[in-house]
Amino acid sequence: MNGALEQRLSPDELPEVCRALMAGGARLQMAYAWFPEPDTPEVIYLGDWKRLEPFPMLRCRLLDGRRELPSLAAITPLLGWYEREIQDLCGIQFSGHPEPSPLVLHEGARPEMPPLDPRYQPEEMMPYSPQPWHLPAVEGDDVQQLPFGPVRADVLESAQILFYYVGEGILHCHPRLFFKHRGLEKQFEGLSPLLGVVLAERISGVDSFAHALAFCQAVEAAASSKIPERASYLRVILAELERLYNHLHYLGHLCHTTTLKVGEAQGKLLEEQCKQINGEFTGSRFLRGLLVPGGMRRDLSLNGLEERLRRLEPQIIDYMFELETTNSHLDRLLTTGLLPRQVAFDQGASGPIKRASGIQRDLRWSHPYAAYGSFNVDVPVRQEGDAHARSQIRMDEIRASIKLIYSALENLPRGRVSTEVHAFPGSEGLGWCESTRGSIYHCVHFDEVGHLARVKVKSPSFSNWRVFPFTVHDSNMMDYAINEASFGLTMAGCDR
Amino acid sequence: MPVWTLYGLRRGVATNPWPDGGQVTQRGVQGMPRFHSEQCKEGCRVCADVCLPGAIRIIENGRGERLTLDYGKCVACQMCTEFCPEDAMEKSGDWAFAVSKRADLIWDEALTSLPAQELTQKIHTAFGRSLHVRHVDAGSCNGCESELQALNNPYYNLHRLGIFFTPSPRFADLLLVMGTVTYAMKEALLETYNAMPEPRWVMAMGTCAVSGGAVGGGYACGRGVEEFLPVDIYVPGCPPNPTAMIQALLLLLNRTPQRVQGGHFAD
Missing domain, CATH: 3.30.460.80 (NADH:ubiquinone oxidoreductase Nqo5 subunit)
Incomplete structure (x- = not known):
């Protein structure tokens, strides 16, 4: 490949x-x-x-x-x-698998054949009658079970979390995910690469650009083609704009869980302002409809973007400073949801989560794509592995993103923004990208007529949901929401 | 240590007063394509070929080929506007697409000459009541959730309009559903609906919930909420922006007019 x-x-x-x-x-x-x-x-x-x-x-x-x-x-x-x-x-x-129970398909789902078998072309949804799910055996006096979800309080994505608890203490937490499994990898089958991008943008809404980017790069790798320089710079700018609004969202959301109301309002207002900048300069608040294998669908005029960010930047810096000096907020974050380095490594933690636990890796730095090779990419790292370290990593990345955008805007070359890409029948390609939440890999396989035969999507939330329960065991109920918010997980990306 | 109350006061009011005055500020955000049928060339099917969700189809009706356009399936990916050789598909800022009848999202030739004024005359006066909303994610991409969460930020500040989210369906007037409805969420969705007191309404928010959109169908996905529940308001958009969501909520309450009829948008 x-x-x-x-x-x-x-x-x-x-x-x-x-x-x-x-x-x-x-x-x-x-x-x-x-x-x-x-x-x-x-x-x-x-x-x-x-x-x-x-x-x-x-x-x-x-x-x-x-x-x-x-x-x-x-x-x-x-x-x-x-x-x-x-x-x-x-x-x-x-x-010899240690826990061979179903994961992605719920117990009681009965497709006629394995869904990714190309011969399986169902007319309608597969038959399903809910069955009891496989649970770990937990015994002991006073141990109680609390199922929470899949429809949870607040505007949240669907997932079910089962707690085994004694009083305030959580003994074990068993998330049941994949309620939102949409069978997306199957839906790529038979599409042209052009329409594949539209689908890739809808894997995870708040990672629209990152997924579309990994997909386009996989197709470009399969076709061994190189994109124009201007397009590769534009891709850097847009990818960092996506990181910016996402990280600000999670700073605000973290305040929500520590009940710092004004901090929440300010974080989410800054997120809104970033989304409005996206809408104004690209036509889409989620940076959709911009990428195509071979470059960009259209050129963007980014005149005025730097000025807008220069006006926003002091507010962001100021906000982060205030958060870092608020004792009531920090008290709730420090030592909450500890993730040791070894666990992070073994269980596959990705993105800010792994960097907050002492693993200094970032695909923008280790395997530069788009125009990242032309810039100094700071890879912040913390050793503590708690909710505070994770929030500090986000803050560092916000600063780094803004710097990157300035520098890419300053050096933005002129010229074409797309080139013809022709993937040969039977070709294969790997594309990758460091999204807000961690590493994304797309593997594409083309069939004998040049359509997509198989697209595998590795999403960071799938990796981080696997890790998350390790930080919940032996913690307490009061910290759960804070811990979950500090992980910045999405269900859509995980479940696909 | 900062005094957050003062910090908040110093920031002043961030809320946009729309719809009670003020500009609708979704500057630059692209909405659904506008279709100019007079420019459309017979025998050409470029737009249909680049439409992933199948919102544009070419059908044979005995007298030749005809284009059909269903905004309930449109994900505003803008492909048709970029590929149409005749500029019959035009980019627009039309995103306030909430309707109460599904059929109004299907483009209808006969309405071409209908003056926009006729639609705007249908303004109903507000009978100003509050609304409690229970949201259910039935298999979205999280784009819709992200925009729905934004309604509580200081810029949109949904509470000022008397609309609130409630954790329990028992206190809810409106079930706001996002996503195609996956096989695993169907049961939970119906249970939530059944737990609501009457009268109750259902809103299908986002193109996935209206029709399945770009991801509907296949082994795990349904094709929208309509298959399982009676829907009162349909809001296509991928995702609908927060202002479009407010417009839809106010439409349900008869506090704002419907802007779309027979697939035509009234400015």
């Missing part, structure tokens, strides 16, 4: 090669399966290694009707969820 360093393996070689990769300092990022031929699925594992080194990729075909692989979850725990997803959507089993 263009963009990755491949190794083709037989099923039996997998565990050993995976161990060797890990020992060499690599970290696996995700796994998925697809059907190059209807009866021969292939499972693909993607990892990352050192800065500027290509992404290692392991590919393993299942021949002769074989539908089972050894589970790698014991070697690298973050693969646990990906293996369960493959099991649900592609019908491949993983022997």
Whole structure:
């Protein structure tokens, strides 16, 4: 696949090669399966290694009707969820999996065949009759269960959280997600790359630009094409505008959970002002309808953008300073939701979450895309791993984003903004992007007529939801909402 | 340590007074495309080919091919406006698309000559009552939630209009549904509706909730709320911006006129 360093393996070689990769300092990022031929699925594992080194990729075909692989979850725990997803959507089993229950499809969902099998073309929604779900056994005197959701208080996305608790203390928290599973990866099947972008923008609304960017870059990688310089600078500016409104939202939302009302109002007002800037300069508050494989759909005039940001910047800086000097707010954040570095690494934490737990990685810096290679990208890092560290990382990234936008505007080249991209039948490409919430990878496979055969979307919220419960165990009810807000998770991206 | 009360006071009033005076400030935000049928060329199907949700279709009706346009499926991706060789599809700032009859979102040739004034005459006077809203995310992309959350920010300050979000469906007048309705959310959606006292209303917010939009169908998604519940107000948009959401809520309360009829937008 263009963009990755491949190794083709037989099923039996997998565990050993995976161990060797890990020992060499690599970290696996995700796994998925697809059907190059209807009866021969292939499972693909993607990892990352050192800065500027290509992404290692392991590919393993299942021949002769074989539908089972050894589970790698014991070697690298973050693969646990990906293996369960493959099991649900592609019908491949993983022997020795520590928790082999369904994940993405709820118990009681009965598609006629694995949904990602290309022969499965359902006319309507699959049959479903809700069944009890698999739960961990928790025993002890006075342990109570509290199911919360899927329709939760406030305007929130749908998810169910089951708490096992004693008094105020939470023993165990078991999120049940994927209520919003829309089968999006299936819906890419058969689309042209042009229409694929429209769908990619709708994977996660608040990451519209980042997902569309990763998708476009994957198509461009498949076609081995290079985009005009002006387009690559515009992509940097727009990606940072997306980061800006998102981070401001989470600062405001964090104030909501610590009941700092004016702080909430100010954070969300600043978010609104950023969205209005998006609308004014691009036509879309969510930066949609701008990207196309090969560059931008149209050129943008960004005259006046710098001035608008220069006016907003002091308000943002001032606001962050006030937050950092408010004891009542800080008291609630410090030591809340601790995520140790090793857990963050093993379970696959991504983005600001991992950087707040001492892992200094950022795709904009480690594997520059668009025009990021031309800029100094600051990668802030904190060691504490608590809700406060996560909020500080967001603040640092806000400052860095504004700087990046100024510098990209100053150096914005003139010229064309798009080029013809032609992906050959059967070609494949990997695209990546560091979104507000963490790393996004898109893998695209084209069919024999140049349409999309398979698109795999690795979203940061899928990674961070897997990590999140580890910070909740042995904490207390009062801190839960603060902790969840500090993670900045979306359901749409996770569930897809 | 900051005194947040003073901090807030120093910032002054941030709220935009619309609709009680003030400008509608969604400057630059692109809405649904406007269709100029007189410019449309027969035999051309460029716009239909680039329309992911199938809002534009070419149908054969015996006397040749005809274009149909359903704004209830439109996600305002602007593809048709950029690809139409005849400029029959025009970019616009028309986003106040809330309607009470689904059929009003389907473009109707016969209405072409209807003067806009006729629509605006239909203004109903406010009978000013408050409204409590229970929101349900039935499988959205979170874009709609992001804009709905924005209604509580100081700029839109929804409370000033007597409209509130309530945590319990038992206190709700309106069920505000977003998303296509996924297989796993159907049950929870119906339970929420059944827990509401009568009279109750349902609003389908966002193109996904109106028709399934760009992601409806497939093994996990429905094609909008209508399949499962009676809908009172349809609000296409991907997502509808916060002002469009306010307009829809006020339309339900008869405090603002409907702007769209037969797929035509009245300025």
